[in-house]
Structure formats: structure tokens, C-alpha cells
Amino acid sequence: MNRKETGYFGEKVAAKALTDRGYTLLRRNFTIRGGEIDLILEREGEIVFVEVKTRRNEAFGTALESITPAKRRRMIRAAEVFLGGGAADRDVRFFAVAVYLKDGDTVARTEIYEDIFS
Amino acid sequence: MLAKVRTVSLYGLESRIVTVETDISNGIPCFDIVGLPEAAVRESRERVKAALKNSGFAFPAKRIVVNLAPADLKKNGTGFDLPVAVSLLAATGQLSADRVGENDFFIGELSLDGSVTAVNGVLPMVGGVCESYGEDAAGLRLFLPKDNGKEAAFDGRGRVYGVSSLRELAEALAADALPEPVRVGEEELAFDTAVSDGLVDMKEIKGQSQIKRGLEIAAAGGHNVLLIGVPGSGKTLLARSFPTILPPLTRSEALxxxxxHSLAGELGGESLVRRRPFRSPHHTASPVSLTGGGVVPKPGEISLAGHGVLFLDEIVEFPKNVLQVLRQPLEDKVIHIARASGSCSFPADFQLIAACNPCPCGFYGDPERECTCTQQQVRRYFNKLGGPLLDRIDLHMNVSRVSYGELHDEETGAPPAESSETIRRRVAAAREIQRRRYRELPIDCNAGLDRRFIASFCGLNREASAVMERVFQRLDLSARGHDRVLKVARTIADLAGEKDIRSEHILEAVRYRSLDRIV
Incomplete structure (x- = not known):
């Protein structure tokens, strides 16, 4: 698997983990200029924006460490565009999902971090 | 949900009531503080967040906006942590909002573990709030850090509750089971007469009986003093003994x-200052460190020396601009500070004790060592002080070195030196006489007499006025020098418990004008 494929694979794993929890997937890879969001889901009126990080090994730091302030701004910008001014009446949350792989293509574990920006 | 909690903000000594409004709504999660928060207040977000989580409360992933009203006033200090946390608890329903009312005030810094730590300036904050409530102050509930409790209770109005942690406060408020308010006992308000912290009891000083007498007069009349003496003559020691003979602080002075001191963060663990301050800034001090100032105005040395002593050792070594800033506070007993963020005033009601050498080389007038300075150098040396400053100093005294005999007075059979306590009693009696005499006037001691009042309070009988005339001509006194002699004579008469100034009082007063003879 090349890098792109690894990321795509991780996003699929993450989406599955969240839909298992009762979320409905709305969009994948929502991209605007200056912002992008990997997964957008919904549950009981609550909108969740998710950044997925896939790691083949942990030698280069954990997944959360790579969500920098710049990345945070990009996510919020994209979320604002997606909500289109309707942010005020929605309960908005930001999650991060870390997918750790072993031997190239088996999932070692999946971690969901809720409310990463608060 | 919206919640409102009240707290206090300080600018200088002035306090303003601030309402902390917290609104929690849906939307992209954030935690913002608006209403001109300065750096320390903005940082309170991180402390509040951690303190809530570590106290077992939930921190909502919602859109949180905290407004500090009035929004045009700059907010400083760490005391906002506690009110912000309490309003967050109320806004999220973790604390029922009806538990916190209009008459509840919260001040305190939060530690990350949720404990409440002390902040500076609690006494002026509490004083300001109670002042604005007037008669209704008794109904106030003031929630403050436990370590500031005594200090705040010293004010005597309002109910003060010492808080040690956020959790404890929230539980007590929820259960409506507050502990007893903090009280201070009478004995805790008592004046501390212990001679410590580098102060010296007068009885420890050998010889120098004339100088001690001069200091007694200065203490009794509130006069400023200049001690002139060769190196090693004991000027510093004498200055350090001066606060020990000053009368006890009154309650309002102590407040x-x-x-x-609270504002400057110089309480040093004590809740009340129960002794007269003694400040001795070094001659490398900057004007701002003396006057006070800074972006967040803090009192300087002259204000911290209020109702006590400002000791300027080697006063001639102080830069001229530093000495010049003393002029206004010496006159008005207050210092006005103008800063970009506004102006404020601090009281600066101190007594000045200055010390210097008699000349640049230090040995002018010394019986043993010869002075190498020219007369001109000596004059220039004192000119540095400047007339206006010298004008505010009523007593100048020449301090000479003690002789071998005086150092060993036990053997000579001379009476032992008086203790500071004995002298303080006389000083207090003389102050009481002045307080009664000037009851109706804006002054409280003889040093405050100006031209208008000298005529009415320093009248001389025929004999005394003849002496005064002779002295005036012999010493070639200026008009100002004349007034100075009269004021000091008034104090000497008060110390003696006499109603009128007599000739011997004038003759003694003249002895403390030694500088008039040099320059």
C-alpha cells in the first residue's frame, strides 16, 4: 500500500468505528480552499467533524501530535463552510480518530478522541 | 445558558465591580474571554479548564463566551479565575444558578488541580466593594482565597468566606452550608511593637543622645530629618531606630x-501590617520604583513607606531626577501617576529620613581627620539636593562619631540609654496634643503647618519673640528657615506638654538647623 492507499484505508476503518457507535456518515473528504475534513457524521442533530490519522508505526509520534494549530484552523474553516452559517443552532463537535496498523494492512487498534478542540 | 457572577477589578487603589457573564451555546467549540482582558486574564482560560476537569466537573465542548462587563475597562490580575469558573458551573447547570446572587463576590486564582490560591490587592478590592454598598455591606458575601481571608476580614464590613478549592466552594454553595465567615480578633489588630526586621532599639545605641533627642522631636512632630555625618558615625543605625519610637498605627492608617502592601504583593504572608513601614531604597533606584507605576500601576517605595519611614541613605548619590520626584509627594502626601492606560493616585504620607556625608571626602568637620575638600566642593555637594527638597526637611543634625568613653558607658556610671518604648510614650503623648489642636484642620501634626497656620499656632510671648529675633539675625535665617524653627519649637513645647512656645524651645530648635550654617 502506498501512502494514499494507507490513508484511504484508515478513513474506511474510522468511518466504520463511528457508524458502529450510531453515527451516520454525511461526507467524506470535504475539501475547500484552505481547509479539509476527512469525515463528517451526524447523530441526533449533533454534527461531528473527524480528522483521521493512520499510522503504520509509532516511531514518528502519535496521531494526535500531528494535529497542529494550522491543521486546527483548516478544519474549523472547512466546518464553517460546510455548515454554511447554520453553526449557531447545531451542536458541533470535533473528533480525531487514530488508526494504528501492523504488518502493512491489519488494524492493530483504533482510538477515538472526542472534543479535541476544547 | 447564561450565568452572571460578580467580581472586582483594581486600577491602582480604585476598585470597580465587574460582572462575569458566561454564555454557552451550540456551534463550533471555543472558549473566549472578551471585555479587554490583559494577558493574565486571558490565560485564565487554561487554568479554569484544567481546574474544572481536575475538580471532577465537566468542561463542555460547546461555544463558550465569557464577557467581563463593563467591557471598556482593562482587566488585570489572576483574581478572575474563580469567578469565571463559578459562572461556567452556573451556566452549565453544574451549580444551580439561584445559589449565586447579586451580593456574592468571587475573587481568586485557580491552580490546575482546582485549589484556590491567594491574589494581590484583596484588601483594596473588598474595601471598594463594601464602600459602594454603603449601609448594605453587611449583606455581602465575599468568597476569597483562604490565604487572603484574614486580610479581607480586616476591613470589617461584609461576610468573608475563605475558599480553599473550587470543589469545596461549589459543594458548600449547592448545599447552602457555608462555613462561618472569617473573623479577626482584637488581639490580631494590635500594634506590633517588637523590634525586629533590621530595626534597632534606641537603648542599643551608645552615646548620640543629642541626635536621639532630635529624632524624638522629629517623631513627635512628623518632621523630616537630614542626618549629616562622617562615615561610620552611625547614621544608618540611628535611622533604623527611628520607626521604633513612632506611635502605633491607628486602625485607618493600618488599613x-x-x-x-497588598497591592504591591509585599504583605509577605502576613494578613495585616501592624507596624510602621521602614523602606530604604538604594541610590540606584529608578524614579518609577520610588513613585510607583508600570502598565498595571503599582505603588512605589514612597507609597509603601506611607505612615512610616522612607530612609534615603547617601541621599546626595541619588540622581537628581529621582530626588525631584519626591517634591510633590512631600508637599501633597500623595503621588499622581499618569500612564497610557489611565492615571491614578497613591497616598504617599511618609516621613523622610535622609543621610549623607558632610562633604565629598566625608571628613568635613571631623576632629581627627582632615577634610580635603574645598569650600566650593562642599557647597556644590549640598546644592545637589536642591533647595525645594531641602526646604521640606525641618531638622538637620550633625552626627559625630562616638568616643571610646561613650561606647563603654557602663563603666563611666552614666545613666543607661532610654528604651524605644519609653520614648514612644512621650512621642504618642505629644502627637495626641497635636491631634486635638488640629482637629478642625486638614493637618495632623506640626510638620504640616504652613504659613497660614504658623501665625495662629506658633505665637510667641515677648521674651521668646526677642530670642527669636536675635537668632534670626545672628544666623541670618531666611523666611523659610524662620518658619522651620518655629514649627520645630512648637513640637518641642508639645513634647514638654507646654501650651506656649518659650525661649528655651526656640534655642533648642535652632540647634537642628546646622545646614543653614554650611550653605
Whole structure:
């Protein structure tokens, strides 16, 4: 698997983990200029924006460490565009999902971090 | 949900009531503080967040906006942590909002573990709030850090509750089971007469009986003093003994001193200042360190020396601009500070004790060593002080070195030196006489007499006025020098418990004008 494929694979794993929890997937890879969001889901009126990080090994730091302030701004910008001014009446949350792989293509574990920006 | 909690913000000594409004709504999660928060207040977000989580409360992933009203006033200090946390608890329903009312005030810094730590300036904050409530102050509930409890209770109005942690406060408020308010006992308000912290009891000083007498007069009349003497003559020691003969602080004076020390963060673990301050800034001090100032105005040395002593050792070594800033506070007993963020005033009601050498080489007038300075150098040396400053100093004294005999007075059979306590009693009696005499006037001691009042309070009988005339001509006194002699004579008469100034009082007063003979 090349890098792109690894990321795509991780996003699929993450989406599955969240839909298992009762979320409905709305969009994948929502991209605007200056912002992008990997997964957008919904549950009981609550909108969740998710950044997925896939790691083949942990030698280069954990997944959360790579969500920098710049990345945070990009996510919020994209979320604002997606909500289109309707942010005020929605309960908005930001999650991060870390997918750790072993031997190239088996999932070692999946971690969901809720409310990463608060 | 919206919640409102009240707290206090300080600018200088002035306090303003601030309402912390917290609104929690849906939307992209954030935690913002608006209403001109300065750096320390903005940082309170991180402390509040951690303190809530570590106290077992939930921190909502919602859109949180905290407004500090009035929004045009700059907010400083760490005391906002506690009110912000309490309003967050109320806004999220973790604390029922009806538990916190209009008459509840919260001040305190939060530690990350949720404990409440002390902040500076609690006494002026509490004083300001109670002042604005007037008669209704008794109904106030003031929630403050436990370590500031005594200090705040010193004010005497309002109910003060010492808080040690956020959790404890929230539980007590929820259960409506507050502990007893903090009280201070009478004995805790008592004046501390212990001679410590580098102060010296007068009985420890050998010889120098004339100088001690001069200091007694200065203490009794509130006069400023200049000690002139060769190196090693004991000027510093004498200055350090001066606060020990000053009368006890009154309650209102102690409140003012404590408020200023609290604001400057110089209470040093004590809740009340119960002794007269003694400040001795070094001659490398900057004008701002003396006057006070800074972006967040803090009192300087002259304010911290209020109702006590400002000792300027080697006063001639102080830069001229530093000495010049003393002029206004010496005159008005207050210092006005103008800063970009606004102006404020601090009281600066101190007594000045200055010390210097008699000439640049230090040995002018010394019986043993010869002075190498020219007369001109000596004059230039004192000119550095400047007339206006010298004008505010009523007593100048020449301090000479003690002789071998005086150092060993036990063997000579001379009476032992008086203790500071004995002298303090006389000083207090003389102050009481002045207080009664000037009851109706804006002054409280003889040093405050100006031209208008000298005529009415320093009248001389025929004999005394003849002496005064002779002295005036012999010493070639200026008009100002004349007034100075009269004021000091008034104090000497008060110390003696006499109603009128007599000739011997004038003759003694003249002895403390030694500088008039040099320059």
C-alpha cells in the first residue's frame, strides 16, 4: 500500500468505528480552499467533524501530535463552510480518530478522541 | 445558558465591580474571554479548564463566551479565575444558578488541580466593594482565597468566606452550608511593637543622645530629618531606630498601609501590617520604583513607606531626577501617576529620613581627620539636593562619631540609654496634643503647618519673640528657615506638654538647623 492507499484505508476503518457507535456518515473528504475534513457524521442533530490519522508505526509520534494549530484552523474553516452559517443552532463537535496498523494492512487498534478542540 | 457572577477589578487603589457573564451555546467549540482582558486574564482560560476537569466537573465542548462587563475597562490580575469558573458551573447547570446572587463576590486564582490560591490587592478590592454598598455591606458575601481571608476580614464590613478549592466552594454553595465567615480578633489588630526586621532599639545605641533627642522631636512632630555625618558615625543605625519610637498605627492608617502592601504583593504572608513601614531604597533606584507605576500601576517605595519611614541613605548619590520626584509627594502626601492606560493616585504620607556625608571626602568637620575638600566642593555637594527638597526637611543634625568613653558607658556610671518604648510614650503623648489642636484642620501634626497656620499656632510671648529675633539675625535665617524653627519649637513645647512656645524651645530648635550654617 502506498501512502494514499494507507490513508484511504484508515478513513474506511474510522468511518466504520463511528457508524458502529450510531453515527451516520454525511461526507467524506470535504475539501475547500484552505481547509479539509476527512469525515463528517451526524447523530441526533449533533454534527461531528473527524480528522483521521493512520499510522503504520509509532516511531514518528502519535496521531494526535500531528494535529497542529494550522491543521486546527483548516478544519474549523472547512466546518464553517460546510455548515454554511447554520453553526449557531447545531451542536458541533470535533473528533480525531487514530488508526494504528501492523504488518502493512491489519488494524492493530483504533482510538477515538472526542472534543479535541476544547 | 447564561450565568452572571460578580467580581472586582483594581486600577491602582480604585476598585470597580465587574460582572462575569458566561454564555454557552451550540456551534463550533471555543472558549473566549472578551471585555479587554490583559494577558493574565486571558490565560485564565487554561487554568479554569484544567481546574474544572481536575475538580471532577465537566468542561463542555460547546461555544463558550465569557464577557467581563463593563467591557471598556482593562482587566488585570489572576483574581478572575474563580469567578469565571463559578459562572461556567452556573451556566452549565453544574451549580444551580439561584445559589449565586447579586451580593456574592468571587475573587481568586485557580491552580490546575482546582485549589484556590491567594491574589494581590484583596484588601483594596473588598474595601471598594463594601464602600459602594454603603449601609448594605453587611449583606455581602465575599468568597476569597483562604490565604487572603484574614486580610479581607480586616476591613470589617461584609461576610468573608475563605475558599480553599473550587470543589469545596461549589459543594458548600449547592448545599447552602457555608462555613462561618472569617473573623479577626482584637488581639490580631494590635500594634506590633517588637523590634525586629533590621530595626534597632534606641537603648542599643551608645552615646548620640543629642541626635536621639532630635529624632524624638522629629517623631513627635512628623518632621523630616537630614542626618549629616562622617562615615561610620552611625547614621544608618540611628535611622533604623527611628520607626521604633513612632506611635502605633491607628486602625485607618493600618488599613491604608495594608492595602498598599497588598497591592504591591509585599504583605509577605502576613494578613495585616501592624507596624510602621521602614523602606530604604538604594541610590540606584529608578524614579518609577520610588513613585510607583508600570502598565498595571503599582505603588512605589514612597507609597509603601506611607505612615512610616522612607530612609534615603547617601541621599546626595541619588540622581537628581529621582530626588525631584519626591517634591510633590512631600508637599501633597500623595503621588499622581499618569500612564497610557489611565492615571491614578497613591497616598504617599511618609516621613523622610535622609543621610549623607558632610562633604565629598566625608571628613568635613571631623576632629581627627582632615577634610580635603574645598569650600566650593562642599557647597556644590549640598546644592545637589536642591533647595525645594531641602526646604521640606525641618531638622538637620550633625552626627559625630562616638568616643571610646561613650561606647563603654557602663563603666563611666552614666545613666543607661532610654528604651524605644519609653520614648514612644512621650512621642504618642505629644502627637495626641497635636491631634486635638488640629482637629478642625486638614493637618495632623506640626510638620504640616504652613504659613497660614504658623501665625495662629506658633505665637510667641515677648521674651521668646526677642530670642527669636536675635537668632534670626545672628544666623541670618531666611523666611523659610524662620518658619522651620518655629514649627520645630512648637513640637518641642508639645513634647514638654507646654501650651506656649518659650525661649528655651526656640534655642533648642535652632540647634537642628546646622545646614543653614554650611550653605
Amino acid at each position: 491604608e498601609v495594608t492595602a498598599l
